[in-house]
Amino acid sequence: MNETDNNINLIYAKLLSEYSYQGWWPFLDHEGINPTKTVAINGYHPKDYNFPKNGYQKFEVILGSILTQNTVWPSVEQALTNLNKLIEFKPESILKFATGNQNEFKEAIRCAGFVNQKASYIKNISEFYIDSGDEIPSRKDLLSVKGIGNETADSILLFAHKQKQFKVDAYTKRIFSYLGYINEKDNYMVVKNFFENNFNGDFSKYQEYHALIVEHAKRHYSKKPYGVNDKILNEFKI
Known part of the structure; x- marks a missing residue:
């Protein structure tokens, strides 16, 4: 395992330790609570990957x-x-x-x-x-x-459909370009392939990683200059 491969997995573990399981995707008919309560409140299902159930x-x-x-x-x-x-x-x-x-x-x-x-x-x-x-x-x-x-x-x-596909958004690019793993101008498929080649996990971890990225970015990458106060992930900057 090379350093990049290892760090992408360590970053996931660090974010999980910081914010815990997110329980995405939220559903209208489920009474679960969002563990971080920073966007919607209801509908989340931490550690239950049986959703969607119908x-x-x-x-x-x-x-x-x-x-x-x-x-x-x-x-x-x-x-x-x-x-x-x-x-x-x-x-x-x-x-x-x-x-x-x-x-x-x-x-x-x-x-x-x-x-x-x-x-x-x-x-x-x-x-x-x-x-x-x-x-x-x-x-x-x-x-x-x-x-x-x-x-x-x-x-x-x-x-x-619980398929192992890494979802990339603007937050993903902000965090990982700041840390030095990708270029902010990289296109969608370049970033997607980067994660799918370096992150070890099943569909449930792919779900969690995306949710954790969003949660972390809302706190540290919503305003420019992105990431300057990111003390949580600074150790992984290259």
Whole structure:
């Protein structure tokens, strides 16, 4: 094991020690508590990787993965809550409602922003899952759906289907470019491949690592200059 490989795993252990298990993805019908309480409060399930436990929860993750594009989680949670009052989280039901009740559907998700765009994307992904049935989609097939980019595809595969795909976001780049492991201008796939080649863990650890990165970054990488007060991970800077 080389130094980079070892450090990527040690950083995971350090963050886990600091913040504990995060229990992502949060669900509307689960009463679990967020251990750090820095964003949403309810719906988390630390150390329980059996979620999603049914098709409704699985599609809730898929909807949330689209709604969270370019917005904050509380807005997504509100949009999901609004939808949940109107329709069950099944692709057939969502597509029928979004097509037949366009104004009501858009009003429900308006709080998540980019309403016309996201309404279209949700219809696209609903049609995709109706066609694909119960099969776990390939990453390539997900990316063929208009509105599904790299980050959304990995979010769906990791949190809805429990597939070992590392999800990269802006926080990931901020932390690990500051520490010297990647270049801030590296594209998505370069960073994704870097983690998948250097981090040892199953899908549950991939879920935790992403959640821990977000939790840590909210505290130390939200404002420039990023990381200057990061005493927790400074020992891993190269």
